[in-house]
Amino acid sequence: MLVDRTVLPKIGYMYGFTTAKGQRAAVVAHRDGRRDLVLFDHSAPDRTRHTVALTGGEPGTVAQLLGSPVVIDHVAHLTQDLADAQAPGLQAIRVPIPATSPYAGRALGDLGSRTGACVVAVLRGDRTVTAPPATFGLRHGDAVVAVGDASALAAVRDLLTGD
Structure with missing residues (x-):
């Protein structure tokens, strides 16, 4: 299934998809953590037919019911969570593994x-x-999400990108 991600300024992101049976749906991920499950009208794909608002732990519960693992959505949210937890100096980054990475493979x-x-x-x-x-094999195209202080994260980025 192809999922397209659309930036919704001042709201968050919309992850839209079409099922094998041609049903169009999306998940709107709001900046405040709320998630909306949106179902579109089959005859007018731009018109919303139903919206289900999910708050708190509801999105995670629905993901488990659908058999999906919980996905790290935005590293920025992780960073904010660290700041909110009063973990001074801790940051989070996402480092893509390029084909030239000494760690690919x-x-x-x-x-x-x-x-x-x-x-x-x-x-x-x-x-x-x-x-x-530790035995997990890295591949070109993967992205590593790491947490640490600025110097530790710079070292991760340098090692993974070969800089």
Whole structure:
């Protein structure tokens, strides 16, 4: 299934998709964490037919019911969560793995403890692997989500990109 992401200024993002049966739907991810499940009219794809507003833990529960893992949506939200938790100096980054990366084709554990950062997820295509094990093989096109202080994250970026 192809999912298209649209920026909604001052609101968040809309993730739209069409099912195999031609039904058009979307999830609107608001900046405040709320999620709306939107179903569009089949005869007029730009017209909303139904909207279901999900708040609190409801989006996660629906994701579990649908058999999907919880996806790290925005690294910016993770960063804000760290700031809200009063974790001074902690930041989060997303580092894409280029074809030229010395870590493409290697295990995540090869990074070792050389950086002082913690890899919390690897984004691969439409999947999110949370808390990947050291044996997890990195590939060109993956993106690594790491948490740490500025110097640790700079070291992760430098190692993964080969700079």
